[in-house]
Amino acid sequence: MKKPRELKVKPIKNGTVIDHITANKSLNVLNILGLPSDQSKVTIAMNVQSSHMGNKDIVKIEKRELASSEVDQIALIAPKATINIIRDYEIVEKGKVRLLNEIKGLLKCPNPNCITNTIEPVTGRFYVIATEPVILRCHYCERLMEEAEIESQF
Template sequence: MKTPMELKVKPIKNGTVIDHINANKALKVLKILGLPSPETGLTLAMNVQSSQMKSKDIVKIEGRELASREVDEIALISPQATINIIRDYKIIDKGKVNLLKEIKNILTCSNPNCITNTDEPVKSRFIVLNNEPLTLRCHYCERIMDQDDVETQFKLF
């Protein structure tokens, strides 16, 4: 009996693998991370079949570990993503992104009259009302923002 051919992606020696990204969200993750860049090796897989999800995206970044702020931003785009830290071809740390209860200084309020959108030195602050679907409330003006509002802040072009 013939076995189906499998796509083999070269493992990375050191870096980060972001797995279980919602399908078609990998490009937004790259935007958050400021990638691609000429000095960073990058592997991108989109709409890959998964046993845990209908389909998913995967991003492999060679020679780079993510900052906590980057992980917090990824959680806004894909709250079930997992982060694997790779050293010498081995997973040394694996964890899920964690959507914080309060999002500080990452997003801007969609209300143009909010104090955070003025010249006042006030940093944005949102309370997470719901994870699925994502719903946030501005701490200052109480504007409700949903997943679409959040994703527009990570525009690709």
């Protein structure tokens, strides 16, 4: 019996690998990062089998390292994600995304009557109520925002 060939994704020389993304959320991550773009080569693996998560997504971005604000946004979509910085084909930095206790300026409140949705210059501010699934509470009107509403903003 013939053994099937294993297909491997080419390693990147310099850039970022985002691993352990919740299955089927990699397109949301790309949206957060403004990808694809003319400057970055991106490789996506979706619904890859994972002993740790069951299924997961992976995103590899060549020649780009993420800003901390981008990592904060990814944590809203994929709270278990890991960020690996690659230089000269080696992992030089590895870390997990961390969902902050308070989210400022990244999201808009879905409540149309919230002060953040008026002509007043008020920045959105949310508190993390739960992490699995992610649930946020608006600082101003106390409306709860669940994952689907969070994802729709990216």
